[in-house]
Structure formats: structure tokens, C-alpha cells
Amino acid sequence: MNDTRWSKTAKKKAREAFEKAYERECADLTDQIRAKAKAIREPSDIWNLHDFLMQKRKEVDDKYDYRYSMLDFVFARLIKEGWLSFQELEGIGDDNIVAEARVSTIV
Numbered sequence: 001m002n003d004t005r006w007s008k009t010a011k012k013k014a015r016e017a018f019e020k021a022y023e024r025e026c027a028d029l030t031d032q033i034r035a036k037a038k039a040i041r042e043p044s045d046i047w048n049l050h051d052f053l054m055q056k057r058k059e060v061d062d063k064y065d066y067r068y069s070m071l072d073f074v075f076a077r078l079i080k081e082g083w084l085s086f087q088e089l090e091g092i093g094d095d096n097i098v099a100e101a102r103v104s105t106i107v
Helices: 009-039 043-063 071-081 095-106
Strands: none
Touching: 009 043, 009 071, 043 071
């Protein structure tokens, strides 16, 4: 995708949707971490939590790629995983973005 397809308004709405999904996933992750921390009973549980956090850090860092050339794929994945809805992408200004996201969630 070429950056010229993104108007100022579209960029702002895309950023808002992106941030909303990120905040939702981080809130869910926070709940998971709290539950795992409460369940710590022995030293090995500490390292299991560490490993979980390292894995999640990599997943989140890889997933939330805000390059405009990648946003179609990022939004499709976020929709597929339930962090965003199609409605939250409406108004971005390019119907192709939503259409491509719909197609990508099917594949």
C-alpha cells in the first residue's frame, strides 16, 4: 500500500483504531499476568512467568506494526483475533482497507 492513499483524517482514524486494539490487548494481558503472578507457588513458576512475558512481548511487538504498508494485514489480524471490529475501521476513508481486511480475515 502506498502512503499517498492515506489522507490526514484516515491516518488519524487508523491510529485511533490501532491504539484502541493495542490498549485492549494490553489490558487482557495485564489480567493474565496478574492471574499467573497470584498462582506463583514455587521458584519455577517465576521463570515460567518470565518466559510467558518474553513470548508475549515478541508477539505484541511483531503484531503491532504501524507502517502504512502493513496496516491492511495488521487490521485484518486484529479483527480476526477480536481486538478490533470492522465498524471501528469505518471512516478511514479508503473502502479498500476494510475490504482487504475482510478478505484477509477469511484467509
